[in-house]
Amino acid sequence: MKNTKMKELLQKLGTLMALAILVLIFCITMPDKFMKVGNFMNILKQASINCLIASGMLCALITAGIDLSVGSNCVLCTCTIGVMVQSGITNPFLLALCGLAVSTLAGFINGTLLTRLDLPHPFVSTMGMKNVLWGIALVITGSKSIGFTNQGVDALMWIGGSSIGTTYNADGTVNFPGIPVSFILVIIVFILFDIFLKKSALGRQIYCVGGNPEAARLSGIPSKNVLTFVYTLSGFMAGMAGIVSVGRLASANGNAGSTYDNDAIAACIVGGASFTGGKGTIWGTLIGALLMAVIRNGLNLAGAKNDVQYIVIGSVIILAVTIDVFRNKMEAKARKMAAQ
Numbered sequence: 001m002k003n004t005k006m007k008e009l010l011q012k013l014g015t016l017m018a019l020a021i022l023v024l025i026f027c028i029t030m031p032d033k034f035m036k037v038g039n040f041m042n043i044l045k046q047a048s049i050n051c052l053i054a055s056g057m058l059c060a061l062i063t064a065g066i067d068l069s070v071g072s073n074c075v076l077c078t079c080t081i082g083v084m085v086q087s088g089i090t091n092p093f094l095l096a097l098c099g100l101a102v103s104t105l106a107g108f109i110n111g112t113l114l115t116r117l118d119l120p121h122p123f124v125s126t127m128g129m130k131n132v133l134w135g136i137a138l139v140i141t142g143s144k145s146i147g148f149t150n151q152g153v154d155a156l157m158w159i160g161g162s163s164i165g166t167t168y169n170a171d172g173t174v175n176f177p178g179i180p181v182s183f184i185l186v187i188i189v190f191i192l193f194d195i196f197l198k199k200s201a202l203g204r205q206i207y208c209v210g211g212n213p214e215a216a217r218l219s220g221i222p223s224k225n226v227l228t229f230v231y232t233l234s235g236f237m238a239g240m241a242g243i244v245s246v247g248r249l250a251s252a253n254g255n256a257g258s259t260y261d262n263d264a265i266a267a268c269i270v271g272g273a274s275f276t277g278g279k280g281t282i283w284g285t286l287i288g289a290l291l292m293a294v295i296r297n298g299l300n301l302a303g304a305k306n307d308v309q310y311i312v313i314g315s316v317i318i319l320a321v322t323i324d325v326f327r328n329k330m331e332a333k334a335r336k337m338a339a340q
Helices: 002-029 037-062 070-086 092-116 122-141 154-161 181-199 201-211 213-218 223-249 260-270 282-301 306-339
Strands: 174-176
Touching: 002 282, 037 070, 037 154, 037 181, 037 201, 037 223, 037 260, 037 282, 070 092, 070 122, 070 223, 070 260, 092 122, 092 154, 092 223, 154 181, 154 223, 181 201, 181 223, 181 282, 201 213, 201 223, 213 223, 260 282, 260 306, 282 306
Parallel strands: none
Antiparallel strands: none
């Protein structure tokens, strides 16, 4: 147990060090653009959507699975809210409830397809659901963008677009831009996730199902029910991200969110999760998501085109997976030597 905690600590410190080095590089190369309080707050705001999606993705990865539908699920939530607003519904609680219900249902279907049809891997069900959800989002919006400005949904947009603690100078200019409400939400959610994964029986079962499926079966853990819950939770968190994106993007677009899946996976793997299951922490995922946000922010400020950003992000994902494979091999070798 002590060795496991030490490895988790070293993994977090390593990722945190990489984040600090990256921030330092951008501060040195672009001090007039990057090294500003407003830009740092903007990074937190940019990271919020990925953080929420990655929290659900983390649970799927811990069970040795994956959810490739989170991006389209997030978009569908936003588009559902957009269509409702377009039809004249402006009650923020009703809009949020319906958006979350749609995404949670999609996650439940993912889990049900995986566990009740005995599909070989969640890659199959979630890949298929990804295209289905994206298609539905395009159909209900007519493949058009729906704006939320001047629609009477300011209370809902406040979550993803506002900040708390903003101060102004005497001339009316902004002194401190304030902390994004969306990132405050992320911290609250991550604290709850940390308690859930570490302290609850279900949280421990999630780790057991991914780390040692046979031991989970012999222990009487209802693995199918656990997996169904995990993918339902992943859908719910994608819906939470969709609500944040209402204020962040101020529009609903069925063609948005093409990078959400990759960014969430990268955040989890960089943060210490593994495709082999049984590993990963919510705070490591937070550091990984911030790392991805800093990379995108720095590239945008440097004027890098989208194609260059795709190359860089893709390289980061490949590097993270390579490190994960190498780490698993080293741990397997260590276990073999210990057994001998």
